[in-house]
Amino acid sequence: QLQLQESGPGLVKPSETLPLFCSVSGGSISSGAYSWDWIRQPPGKGLEWIANIDYSGSTSYNPSLKSRVTISVDTSENQFSLKLTSVTAADTAVYYCVRRGVIRGDLYYFDYWGQGTLVTVSS
Amino acid sequence: DIQVTQSPSSLSASVGDRVTISCRASQSISKYLNWYQQKLGKAPKLLIYAASSLQSGVPSRFSGSGSGTDFTLTISSLQPEDCATYYCQQSYSTTFGQGTIVEIK
Numbered sequence: 001q002l003q004l005q006e007s008g009p010g011l012v013k014p015s016e017t018l019p020l021f022c023s024v025s026g027g028s029i030s031s032g033a034y035s036w037d038w039i040r041q042p043p044g045k046g047l048e049w050i051a052n053i054d055y056s057g058s059t060s061y062n063p064s065l066k067s068r069v070t071i072s073v074d075t076s077e078n079q080f081s082l083k084l085t086s087v088t089a090a091d092t093a094v095y096y097c098v099r100r101g102v103i104r105g106d107l108y109y110f111d112y113w114g115q116g117t118l119v120t121v122s123s
Numbered sequence: 124d125i126q127v128t129q130s131p132s133s134l135s136a137s138v139g140d141r142v143t144i145s146c147r148a149s150q151s152i153s154k155y156l157n158w159y160q161q162k163l164g165k166a167p168k169l170l171i172y173a174a175s176s177l178q179s180g181v182p183s184r185f186s187g188s189g190s191g192t193d194f195t196l197t198i199s200s201l202q203p204e205d206c207a208t209y210y211c212q213q214s215y216s217t218t219f220g221q222g223t224i225v226e227i228k
Contacts, residue, residue, distance in 0.1 A: 047167065047210060049217040062217075063124075096166055107173060108214050109157045113166035 002027040004097045004114035011120050012091075018084040018119060022097030029078045030055040035100045037110065038071065038082045040093040048093075052100060053080055087121045094118050125149050127156075127213050129220035135228045142198040144223045146211035151191045155214045158187055158196045161222075162207045170209075171196065203227055 008020040020038070029036065035054035041047050051071040052060045059071055065084070073080040084091060099112040126149040136142050146156065154174035159167040169178045171187035174194055184199045198205055206227055211220040 046221050047212075047219040049219070052217075101172075103173060106215050107155055109169055109172035109178075110159070110167070110212070111169045111172075111178065113168075116166055 002099065002112050004099065004112055006095060006097050006114045006117040008095070008117055008119065010118060011122065012087050013123050014088055014121055015086055018082075018087050018091065018121075020082040020084075020095055020097075020117065020119075021079055022081065022114060023077075023079045024099075025078070029073065029080065030075050033102065035102065036073065036080045037098045037100050039096045039098050039110070041096070041116075042090075042093045050084075050095075051082065089121050092119065092121045125152060125213055125216050125218060127211050127218055127220045129209075129211055129223050131223060132221065133224040133226070135226045136201050137228045138201055138203060140201045142201050142205075142225060144196045144209055144211075144225075146189075146194040146196070146220050148192045148194075148213055152213045152215050154190050156187075156189070156194045157212045157214065158185075159210045159212065160205075160207045161210065167210060198225075201225075201227070 003025045005023045012018045037052045038050040053071045053073050068085045070083045094116040096116045097114045098110045101111045102108040128147050130145045156174045158171040161167040170181050170185050175187045186197045188195050208222045208224050210222050
């Protein structure tokens with residue numbers, strides 16, 4: 001059974017950089033049938049897609065966050081990661097790492113989710 | 124960006140009731156729409172993909188329909204364990220609806 005596990009600091013100061021990691025077990029991150037995403041959810045609010053990466057390193061980003069976000073993959077460690085710079089209180093959220101199953105092109109879905117990790121931005 | 128708007132924002136229904144949740148896209152998205160269920164404190168769970176395909180392991184009381192701009196998630200007979208927030212998501216540009224809270228009356 002595929003499992004995803006997020007890790008990172010629970011508390012980050014404003015203006016600092018937030019690093020997050022997702023460890024994938026029970027399956028290979030190098031499978032060409034899937035790619036990998038980060039999605040976040042501010043407390044009490046809805047879901048916001050952040051970024052996507054496939055095993056080859058091809059990436060896409062939410063335009064509203066693109067200037068501050070970098071997603072990367074480490075196939076040797078079977079993990080992928082997110083870096084969010086210049087954080088503010090508005091970045092306080094539960095961050096989920098997610099597997100994307102692709103049917104074709106833009107026809108895809110998110111079928112496996114990590115449990116999520118709460119990140120609070122506060123001084 | 125393509126926006127998706129859900130309605131209602133919340134609903135209360137009795138066990139056994141038929142429940143429908145709507146999702147409208149700001150432009151045609153063919154069948155590029157998925158539905159998720161999120162229980163309190165948990166990660167979302169995929170219910171329906173490509174508008175009408177039931178994800179493996181999901182009870183058959185859940186169904187999805189629609190194409191173009193108008194989509195519907197139906198729970199044919201509401202069960203206590205279906206209390207959750209439901210989200211639609213379009214996969215052209217990956218945006219989610221604002222969510223519909225389903226409660227038991």
